[in-house]
Amino acid sequence: MTSPGLSVVVLAAGQGKRMHSALPKVMHPISGRPLLSHVLATARRLGAARIVVVVGHGAEVVRRAFPDPAILWAEQREQLGTGHAVQQALPQLPASGIALVLYGDVPLITRETLAGLLSVAGDGALALLTQEMEEPAGYGRIVRDRQGCVTGIVEERDAAPAERAIREINTGILAAPVSRLAQWLARLDNRNSQGEYYLTDIIAMAVADGVEIVTRAPRLGHECQGVNSKADLAALERRHQMKQARELLDAGVTLADPARIDIRGELACGREVAIDVNCIFEGAVSLGDGVTVGANCIVKDATIGANTAILPFTFIDGATVGANARIGPYARLRPDTTLADGVHIGNFVEVKASNLGQGSKANHLAYVGDASVGRDVNIGAGTITCNYDGAAKHRTVIEDDVHIGSDVQLVAPVTVGKGATIGAGATITRDVPPGGLALTEKKQVYRSDWARPRKK
Numbered sequence: 001m002t003s004p005g006l007s008v009v010v011l012a013a014g015q016g017k018r019m020h021s022a023l024p025k026v027m028h029p030i031s032g033r034p035l036l037s038h039v040l041a042t043a044r045r046l047g048a049a050r051i052v053v054v055v056g057h058g059a060e061v062v063r064r065a066f067p068d069p070a071i072l073w074a075e076q077r078e079q080l081g082t083g084h085a086v087q088q089a090l091p092q093l094p095a096s097g098i099a100l101v102l103y104g105d106v107p108l109i110t111r112e113t114l115a116g117l118l119s120v121a122g123d124g125a126l127a128l129l130t131q132e133m134e135e136p137a138g139y140g141r142i143v144r145d146r147q148g149c150v151t152g153i154v155e156e157r158d159a160a161p162a163e164r165a166i167r168e169i170n171t172g173i174l175a176a177p178v179s180r181l182a183q184w185l186a187r188l189d190n191r192n193s194q195g196e197y198y199l200t201d202i203i204a205m206a207v208a209d210g211v212e213i214v215t216r217a218p219r220l221g222h223e224c225q226g227v228n229s230k231a232d233l234a235a236l237e238r239r240h241q242m243k244q245a246r247e248l249l250d251a252g253v254t255l256a257d258p259a260r261i262d263i264r265g266e267l268a269c270g271r272e273v274a275i276d277v278n279c280i281f282e283g284a285v286s287l288g289d290g291v292t293v294g295a296n297c298i299v300k301d302a303t304i305g306a307n308t309a310i311l312p313f314t315f316i317d318g319a320t321v322g323a324n325a326r327i328g329p330y331a332r333l334r335p336d337t338t339l340a341d342g343v344h345i346g347n348f349v350e351v352k353a354s355n356l357g358q359g360s361k362a363n364h365l366a367y368v369g370d371a372s373v374g375r376d377v378n379i380g381a382g383t384i385t386c387n388y389d390g391a392a393k394h395r396t397v398i399e400d401d402v403h404i405g406s407d408v409q410l411v412a413p414v415t416v417g418k419g420a421t422i423g424a425g426a427t428i429t430r431d432v433p434p435g436g437l438a439l440t441e442k443k444q445v446y447r448s449d450w451a452r453p454r455k456k
Contacts, residue, residue, distance in 0.1 A: 003047040005097035006118065007178065009089045010043065012036050012104030013056025013076040018229040024058030026104035027065060028233055031240050032264025032387065034065060035227060038107035045111045046100075046118070055105070081196030082172065085189045090185065093178050098122065100175045101199070105227045106239060113218045118431055121175035125212040128203070129173040131224055132217070139169035140200050142215070147329040150213040154201035157193045170200060171224040180211060248275075256295075270306065294328065302333075305341065319351075322358070340375075357400065368394075370412065374400035380424065382407035399434070 016025025025073050026036035036053070043051050055062045056076040063073060064378045066121050074088040078370055086101060090132065093099055098121050102109065113129070121127035128150065130142050141163050153170045154163050176184075184202035192198060206213055218224050227233050238259075243259035248267070253259055254274040261275060264282045270289035283301035287293070294312035302316045310316070311328030317336030321327060326344045334352035339345065343356045346363035354368050357375035362368060366379050368386040373379075383404050385396040394412035398404070405424035416422065416436030426440040 004049045005102065006046065006048045007050040007052065007097055008043040008046070008100045008102060009084060009086055009093070010036070010039055010051065010053045010102045010104050011085045012041065013054050013059075013079065013085055014060060014105065014226065015079070016105070019227075019233075020230070022058075024055075024062055025227065027058070027062060028099075028227065029264075030107050030227075030233070031244070031262075034103040035107045036062065036066070039102055039104055039109070040066065040068075040071070042109060042111055042114065043100075043102065046114055048100070049097075050093070052092045054085045054089050056085075080438075081190070081194070082199035083185060083197035083201065085199070086181070086183050086199055088189075090182055093182075094100040095179060098175055099177050099178045101173060103172055103226060106171075106173070106224060107226065107227070108220075108236060109223050113216075113220075113223055114173075116219075117173070117216045118175055120214040120216065123212075124177055124180075125214045126180070126203070126206045127175040128213060128215045129171045129216060129224065130168050130215045131171055131221075132167050133169050134167070136164075136167050136169045136284035141166040142168040142170055144168075149207075150203060150215060151207050152204040155192070155194075155198060155200065171218070172199070173224065174199075176202075176206075180206070180209075205261040208452075212341050222412055249392050265301075276312070297328070312398060371398060373398045374402070374418070375402060377402045377404070379404050380406040380408060384409055386411045 012026040014025050019025055019028065027034045030038060040051065050072065052072045052074055054074045054076050056079060059075055072092045074092055076085045076088045098118065100118060117127045119130055139157060140155045141159055142150060143152045143154055143163065145151050156164065162359045184205045186196045187205060188201055190197050199425045201378060203213060220237050227236060241262055242258065245255055245261055249255060249258060250268065252271060253269045256276045260277040262280045266284050267281045268286045270287060272290045273287050275293045276295040278296045280298045285299050286303045288304060288306035290307040293310045296313050297310055298315045300317045303320045303324065305321055305323035307323055308321055308325040314328035314331045316333045319333035319337040321339045322341035322343065324342050325339055330347045332350045336353040337351045338355040340356060340358040342359045344361040344363055345351060348364060349362045349366045352369040354371040354373065356373040359375055360373050360377040362379035365381045367384040369385050370393050371385050377398055386409055387393050387396065396410050396412045399416060399417040399418040403421045404422045406423045409420050409427045410430045413432055414428055416432045418433045419435045421437045422428060423437060423439035426438060428438060432438045
């Protein structure tokens with residue numbers, strides 16, 4: 001549901017020098033997605049009618065990564081502080097309603113926390129998200145009077161010793177009426193140790209104007225943690241992964257070790273699902289009831305049917321697997337692969353852009369590419385579909401109940417008819433009729449007078 005009076009301004013212009021990377025800071029990933037992506041998703045869940053992203057360093061890289069036409073962009077060409085950044089977004093905001101200011105490098109802020117903040121900003125108040133911290137170093141401090149009312153925010157560089165002892169810090173996230181925000185931003189100056197236009201200076205202006213300052217705290221302690229270094233990025237990644245692991249455990253999924261699973265997208269699990277250690281799930285993955293995933297597997301953009309076993313060291317990418325199948329160990333399923341119920345794909349077997357019918361098997365050392373395979377087909381060890389002629393891909397058709405011996409080459413385009421058998425070592429270049437046996441006959445030669453070369 002869209003909230004017509006809500007505009008969200010996301011500050012994403014920082015270079016992130018401590019990241020030691022040419023990549024804009026907000027483009028570094030958490031859980032497989034850019035930091036900024038998480039913030040934008042939360043803004044959308046709030047129902048924001050308008051989202052304005054303020055970019056600066058690497059602006060074009062950021063814009064290209066988010067082609068959504070609903071996102072409005074503003075550019076901060078010079079890095080002159082947070083207040084200056086919000087000033088760049090003002091022309092994109094309506095004259096009325098509420099503006100919520102978020103940060104592109106604070107990815108784990110939740111919808112629930114922000115909804116609570118917005119609920120107290122709707123009556124003309126300035127709503128401020130603050131947090132008590134044991135170690136507040138580096139943060140702006142919330143200054144209150146004897147009655148406990150907020151009177152301002154002082155940045156640490158400008159703070160007196162008594163102010164530095166304050167443990168309540170400014171998270172930077174605030175919500176205010178757009179009309180008031182515009183007035184306060186117009187009055188900002190840069191008379192401070194950094195020579196910047198601080199957004200936090202509007203708090204004292206609001207107090208002077210008699211506007212109520214209301215504070216709220218985040219629901220979870222880590223929500224407002226930002227990313228300024230690779231160490232910060234790694235720490236938030238672990239927090240986020242543990243949160244997702246706890247959600248899986250609460251839903252009844254068995255995890256061998258909650259600290260050794262990475263979900264880099266959306267993972268949906270049925271009942272009685274079990275996942276071993278060091279597994280990575282990317283994109284949209286669905287695991288049906290009773291699925292087991294062995295150690296060290298990667299599953300990306302895949303649907304796995306009920307009671308299927310994925311054995312260790314298997315890589316599945318863009319595939320659909322039916323029920324009661326057995327995949328791996330050391331198997332690879334590539335995009336556009338569809339396996340029916342009861343299919344077995346064994347160790348060192350690769351399947352690409354192919355469909356295998358119910359009960360078919362390729363148990364070891366095979367390549368099946370650009371193929372249509374029927375039911376109850378057995379593909380022997382060392383068998384490959386030769387699908388590429390150097391210029392174009394060609395399709396192999398293997399009909400039901402075919403038995404293919406070891407070390408067979410099927411040179412596409414070719415069709416093997418229903419019930420046919422292909423002898424070991426055959427190179428099939430022409431269509432094989434249904435039934436019967438197809439071979440490439442070779443004479444075995446024995447030479448009794450031959451001597452193996454010996455090292456001198």
